[in-house]
Amino acid sequence: MTTTLYGAEVSYFTGKVRAYLRWAAIPFEEVLSTADVYRQVIVPAVGAPVIPVLRDGNGRILQDSTVIIETLEPARTDDGPTLHPATPLRKLVALMLEAYGDEWLVIPAMHYRWFYDRDWAMAEFGAMNAPDESAENQLAIGQKLAVPFSKAATLLGATEDMVPAVETAYENLLAELDAHFAEHPALLGSQATIADFGLIGPLYAHLYRDPTAGKLMRERAPNVARWVEQLHFEPGGLRAPLDDNDRIPETLLPVLKRLAREMLPAMVDVAHHVRAWMAEHPGETLPRALGSHAFTLEGREGSRIIRPYSLWMIQRVRDHLNGLDADSRRRADTFLRDIGAEALIDFPDPPRLAQHKLTVRPA
Template identity: 55%
Template sequence: MTQKPYRLYGSEVSLFTGKVRAYLRWKNIPFAEHLSDAQTYKEIIVPRVGFPVIPVMVGPDDETLQDSTDIIDELERRHGEPSIYPSSPRQRLAALLLEVFGDEWLVIPAMHYRWHYNRDWVIREFGRMNMPDARPEEQLEAGEKRAGPFANAALLLGGTPDMHRAIETAYEGFLDELDAHLAVHPYLFGTRPSIGDFGLIGPLYAHQYRDPWTGDHMRKRAPRVAQWVERMQQPPQPLDGEFLPHDEIPETLLPILQRMMREQLPVLADSARQLSAWLAEHPGERVPRAIGMHDFTLEGQTGQRIIRPYSLWMLQRVRDYYRTLEGAEREAVNALLQQVGGEGFQQFEDPPHLLRDGLSVKANGAD
């Protein structure tokens, strides 16, 4: 009996749908994608998940999966080799770090460019996807209604006017670094995409490639990144390729890892301190999606953004793996971390162990 395909509820404009879709295509897993219009949210997503969110995956046995990282990890468990997780310690740690960088940091330029360069276009897209059968003027009205929270999120994530130039300079620096790497390797760690590639593809496809102004910008400034996006979205050879031998970390990846340690890690370290304090002060309370505001710095410019506990759950995946390493493997990884300015990762003060709780977290053991 032929197994039913998975059902993916999402949208082309959705960052995390782009991540899951690319994975499904490379893994050659049969799936049917369904547009998350207003009716789908009302009749399928909210009843199954409890809140409006995409992507949502429904499996062959009608089970529901939510959260792009959890979806991918469950499908890796079910569908086996070839894995998108390198087995060697330096590559695996670096791939996990770059997933966090893509998911939780590149969202800043993704949201900034979308709402400050592509706003009119994306409002029409939101309306078209929310009400695909409506008249254009009705779609525009629906898009305007949906746009407000997302446009505000761009500001909450750090995209305030005083930070625009710094965000753009940092993003263009990252584009240049990734473009230089892709001149040598088709993916981050060789000829097979890793979980790090899938972390990067979400913002780099759904926002930065597909949105018109930023897509044109990418193709002109970093054409090899645009070609990588196309490979990731339409893999020429699913299930093919290898990671580099001997646990090699390409020299061309070091500037990107250095960027993460310089830009994102201090924010994560402060988030951990703030969350630990919040949990001590609010015993038994559910952790909200944001627990205040704090500073972040890009290109010498300091702004403010929300403190997102969920980002620490993502980093915890990397920290948990790091703690399993011993002996020569730990030494090899520590040497890499020293090379990229990752002393703060080695000395990171973890909050209590976390479980994902919807779009936020809860301390392991909390009700």
């Protein structure tokens, strides 16, 4: 049975999975998630109108980009490199960067799309759902379908008063990544890892493809644009295995320090909210959101939705950190302190989290 990816070019997390499938040399066909596909395939299979969804070669239905990738990776039969770095510090950094891409870069990704390119995005959604309709009808359809997505920027913290902070932070990140990719083909060196696939979701589907953000990337950060194009379209050149020295490129440190000061304080606060909710609601399933909380970006304080799922991604980082041997743990803790990420050392873990919906199902 052929592996089938149900998704769309406009989709953040479809971009992550598509790039991985190409890099991992897993043959697949992609099916556009039209209204008919949502109705006939996706909703019956996973219970909600979400993408990406993947049907693997064994007929299993997988949903959630991380679950898809982590389920497919052990079954690979090619002789290419593994997704996760073999050395402890690099794997730690890779998992941190995946969480950063999945859970934090949604802020600039949604901001640029819905602040600058709203009509373009709505037309894209219309074309995805009704590819045979006229452009005029596609726009009308998209205007109805995209309402929940168009509100995402504000919910995630990109309110009007936070626009200067969001854009300053993203433009500075672009400059840092551009300097890194001027010297290295991938985030950790010669080979793409889960770190690269975490960042390719926002940096391809939104910040490369969307007109305003795409123009900004090409003009300000051509090395980032080159990395996006290679990883997404021709990733074979990013399969040269990493060496075994476990060093983190110096050019990556500014990005990691940014991750530490922007994302980690917010994640610690989310953890406190989740711990309190779970103590008050023993045995109940966590909701998708728990109200809102304050966060700080470029010296400005904003408000954003509390998403417990973010802690599932942080839990992956903490699991790796807590599983290290004593020497590796000491080295990792020193590195985390050096980049200002000491919050990960004594993170206020809530009770162990699991995904509520079954994400791996027989066909």
